[in-house]
Amino acid sequence: MTKPLEGIRVLDWTAWQQGPVATALLADMGAEVIKIEPPEGEPGRGMLKMYGADLPLNFYYQNQNRGKKGIVLNLQNEKAREVLYKLVEKSDVFVTNYRESAARRLKIDYETLKKYNTELIYALSSSFGPKGPDADKMSADFAGQARGGIWSITQSEDMVPTPIGAGFADEVGGLMTAYGVILALLSRERFGMGQRVDASLLAGQIEMGRLQFQMYFMMGIVPPGSVMAAARNPLYYIYKDCDSKWFAIAALQADRFWPQFCKVFGIEELEKDPKFENQLVRGQNFDELKPMLLDIISAKPRDHWLQRLEEAGIPSAPVQDYAELAVDPQVIANEYVVEIDDPIHGKVKVPGVAVQLSETPGAVERLAPELGQHTEEVLMEVCGYTWDDLAKLRDEGVY
Structure with a gap:
């Protein structure tokens, strides 16, 4: 079946997680994504070894580089930049999460690249946004979460800031970048213009906490740091069973x-x-009700409740770990986990495509490329180089 971004070529000069996630999402939807790496590979390839792990598949790199083609260009080399400019002429999108000062130094910033392709969509996925005193500041996922307010509302009950795992700010920043690219592509289709797209770790975290930010603006109150410590609704709470497994009740x-709640937990005498008898008074008297509920619920297993x-x-819903999530029937039925048949590694399970289209669905086609796996293929097919040309480029240190 046709995918929505088929025919769109994306040049991916990214590293670590935020930028690569954006282009992986575009690849899932059919874009031809060409990942450009230095001869030593982008640093995400060495993430696991940094912590002492050496595995056949680097889950960190695989997560955000699936479905892409991989080429090597030594962009410190002027000849390599000339090759990049040829690729830009034949491409629709350029995505980076390197600092803008690095792009300017290498002459691959927006102002330079748009000279080679006036309809180019140039996306910069930064730390803290394109303006202000910290516009060019280096950062990472944790700093985005911290500065973006999200840790102020995910604190433990003893009010200790609690980081969210899985590269939360990076993932959201990548999602926002992909969203911006798609909007820019739509604008180009309608109005015939290329443009620059800016997204950031900071903006993504503000978006994720937008409801609480709006609460502060309209009520003048800083939102509570711990949801559990502030919760006063027994029907919107998290409980632990007799086996120390947790589940959530989410009845707003x-x-x-x-x-019905009273019947489930055998407290019918409290209904009236x-x-x-209503949420206003239940909230006022939650400290009396809570220990009673905890005692009842801790006597039986989660599945019973x-x-x-x-x-x-x-x-x-149950509070699931990732082993439980992997076999959740709802996850399997909706193909939120899929299996790739890789010629080297065999069958590999990966997270599926989160947004499903009925007529032009996306799909995860393949694992991440080996370093430089498609260099010759891309330079010949896209730029028209011959084998003799490639030999000369290698001799000149282009790749």
Whole structure:
């Protein structure tokens, strides 16, 4: 089936996670993504070895570089930049998360590249945005989370900032970058112009915490640091069972589900109790109700309670680790996990495509490329170089 971004060529000069995630998302949707690396490879290739792990598949690099072609260009070399300019002439998008000062120094910034292709979409996925005193500041995922406010609302009950794993700021920054690229491609289709796209770790974290930020602006109140410490709704809470497994109840319309809730946990006598009969008074008296509920729930296993809640129609879900998530029937049914048949590594499971289109669906086609795997192929097919040309380029230190 046709994919929505088929025919779009993306040049990917990125490293680590934020930038590579953006282009991996575009590759999933059919774009031809050409990852450009230095002769030693981008630093993400060495991420696991940095921490003492040497595995056949580097999950960190694989996660954000799947579905791409890989070429080597030594962009410190002027001849290599001339090759890049030829690629730019034949491409639609250029994406980077290197600092803008580095791009300017190497003459691969937006102002330079648009001279070779006026319709180019140039996306810069930065740390803190393109303006201001920290516009060119080096950063990483943790700093984006910290500065973007998200840690102020994910604190533990003893009010200790709690980082979110999985490169949360990087993933969101990459998603926002891909979103910007697609909007720019749509604008080019409608209005015939290329343009620069700016996204950042900081902006992505603000977007993820937008509701709390809006709360601060409209109420003048800094949102509570710990959701669990501040929670006063027993129907919107996290509970632990007899096996130390956790589950969440997520009934925002608390009064609607209160009678069913009382039946599930055998506290029918509290349904009409003046201290608990509606959410206003339940919140005021939650400190009295909470230990009673914790004691009841900790006596039986999670599956028992989830089944009872399901039968009562009360929204709930298990708190799953990734081993549980991998075999979740809902995950499997929706192909949120898929299997790639790789000629070297065999069958490899990977996260699937999160957005599904009925007529032009995306798909994960292949694992990440080996270093320089497609250099000759790309330079011959896209730029028209011959084997003799390539031999000369190698001698000149281009790749």
